[in-house]
Amino acid sequence: MSFFLLVSTVAFVAALLILYWLHSQAWLDVQTPHVSPPPDGPLVSVLVPARNEERNIRRCVEALLVQDYPHLEIIVLDDRSTDATPAILSELARRDSRLVILAGNPLPPGWAGKPHALYQAARRACGEWLLFLDADTFLHPNAVSAALAAAKKTGADLYTVLTEQLTGSFWERAVMPLVMTALSVGFSPRRVNNPHTRDAIANGQFILIKRTVYDAVGGHERLKNQIVEDKALAEQVKWNRYRLIVADGRGVAQTRMYTSLPEMWEGWTKNIYLGLADTPAMLLLGAFGAFLALMAALVLPLWPLAAVVWYRAGGGWMALTVLLQALTVWGTLLVARMRVNAHMGIPLWYVVTTPLGAAVFAAMMLASAWKVLSGQGVTWKGRTYASKTIR
Secondary structure (H helix, E strand, C coil), rough: CCCCHHHHHHHHHHHHHHHHHCCCCCCCCCCCCCCCCCCCCCCEEEEEEECCCEEEEEEHHHHHCCCCCCCCEEEEEECCCCCCCCHHHHHHHHHCCEEEEEEEECCCCCCCCHHHHHHHHHHCCCCCCCCECCCCCCECHHHHHHHHHHHHHHCCCCEEEEEEECCHHHHHHHHHHHHHHHHHHHHHHHHHHHCCCCCCCCCEEEEEEHHHHHHCCCHHHHHHCCCHHHHHHHHHHHHCCCCCEHHHHHHCCCEECCCCCHHHHHHHHHHHHHHHCCHHHHHHHHHHHHHHHHHHHHHHHHHHHHHHHHHHHHHHHHHHHHHHHHHHHHHHHHHHHHHHHHHHCHHHHHHHHEEEEEEHHHHHHHHHHHHHHHHEEEEECEEEEHHHHCC
């Protein structure tokens, strides 16, 4: 057997196994179906931290003001914004008295920005349940009713959802599906929802938690130096034997995280950096992810091309076998990526951008790993963080 055929066969088997593994992690067994709003219910406090969110805050708050849940308070903390966020919030508050606007205090030493903002908002809240919501997240009118009903049905003390990710630009649609697949591998919802594992993660875009549980684990004051505060809160909840549930939030919540390649680069290198800085194991997993992304970007396009060149040079049936192996892997990959794109509402033809998206993702992974190893840290919303915690 030709050496090239042997290498191709090994790569063929390995690629199919890896593709199956990558695309079998994102099972969201818990759904968040729409429900009839209850005639009454416990008070739910929705807490939104807003720092320079002029692009999103109006849509976010207006979606909250039309919720069908009957017993709701809405608190937005303006975290010392320097854009039009305060003016927009003041206008909305004049239109609806249910909206409470808090002015954030200066960031004290030893605190990270978002935990401090949420700590201040939570101190003002009166609800039996707290819903922490990012300013770039937009709720369906039934979202609070549906999430509260699902939390009660599952016995959740903390109920978090993976929101529908809105994409508009070319780069969002080329890169975001790959990022979401990588996240599902790093944090499998089935492992997180299993009370017998220590796996814990929450999506800071939407976290619904019982106030008694929030207070019992120390709230955001205990997490004050944590940059990845949503994961830290989930760990405190689960490790203290409370029930953590990660659910499918499509249909109840949408998020537009980034709108351009520079925004995605800044945002995701920050997120990946914080994840890789968590433990050496995560850094190794990140290195493996970067390797796979590079293989998808560089090797996959060349594999069938090399087979064709070999066949034209007289490779015969062995070259045709290599071509068949390459095309089978390509077909399997495209079908898998089409399913991901369909779930995210992205046109199916974007599957052809997979190598390009993989190259960008690999570059983000490598840049983040370098920031970890070099100690450079990251900058986000005008604040610099040199590790996963503030010391």
